[in-house]
Amino acid sequence: MAVSYMDFTSPSVRFTFDLNNNQFFKKDNRNYINALSVNQLNTLGNVSLLDIFLSTGNVVEPHIHQNASELVYCISGAAIVSLINPFTKELRNFPIQPGQVANVPQGWWHYEMATADNTHLLAIFDAPIPEFIPASDMLRLTPANVFAHTYCLNEAKVKDTLAPITNTVVIGPPSDCAPEQGHNKRAAAPAYPNQAHYYQGQGHVQRQTFAPPQQQPYIGNGWGYGY
Template identity: 55%
Template sequence: MTVSYMDYTSENDTYFADLNKNRLFTRNRQNYINRLGRDVLNTLGNVSLLDIYLSDRRVVEPHYHQNAAELVYCISGAARVSFINPFNNEVSNIIIRPGQVANIPQGWWHWEEATTDQTHLLAIFDSPYPEYIFGSDILTKTPVEVLAHTYCLNADQLRKTLSPLNNETIIIGPTDECEQNQVKQQYANQQSVKQTYSRSDNSSTYYGGYYPQGQNHF
């Protein structure tokens, strides 16, 4: 859709933009988002887009766009596009692969998760400036006491649970710190299991004052 008041004879008109130079958000070298809006390319009509790069299991956090619908196109890799239909309160999970799309109507709560490394998605909006409300902002900006009272939760435990968010808009999650902590915890659990088995294999069994015949116990 073109903009009727646009002066296409102006010397200030632009018809080219490099998304690689218009970064919206960076989590790390494999997870980031570039953007294009009318402020970047002033001859755009009522359209904009996000150029999204994700590694396996990284998520564009739950959010909604109050002023725009979103069409998600898979360029490479694969992703699960999920949303809640507000008319029947049902959750849909749509797997998209290269050449496939998923459509998210305006105002619907949704999120995207890569199911493989090097996933590349293009999110196209029917607005030159899509607005966002992110789940992390809802969780951190809503007073803990309100959440605890409303949902009958323990305020102290909830405050501790939400503290890693640190009032940060996550956008792409989990954070690198969270990923590193999970790897450390998995390693610690594996070491604990190995030590348990090692003690079990190397220990002698004592039966009421004597050892089984032939077993070395010194």
């Protein structure tokens, strides 16, 4: 419990909040995230949460929380919580169903993929406001020539591959990503890789291909920047 300097006699003290009134991100009516932090509920200590709704094949994009651990609890549906262990250099994939949890230590690279419709996840953080660094921002904001030089890659191919990523994704794949002849084409933009998603569960690798749902404009106010 964080040290509290809250004046609990103040008329501004708040003990309840409706998360439906603070939508962090909306892709469509089946894929969206509501948020709760100390900004909405000023009596919170070192805790905050994201209320996550996903349909099959939708992914909370790869990211890190540099100031918080994350406990992912499955309320309904099913998901794979994937993380990279920075000590063993392993990619670990943890399937969770209702009543099951997966824990992501602070600062670890991770992502969540729904493997069933009507998936509802609760992500609980040990920070009053979890900070968030998404892969889409790192990919779109790092110059292509830096990637090419650092990893000895073809700069033109790097630039062509990453060109469609023009905004923070949060929940992917984007709505303008449609499979066509084994590739995903995004509105006259360069092609993405094949849309097949892979995950490892119960000791073997499984393959699933998902159709992208419709996307709505981003309406959040900046997770990690005081949502």
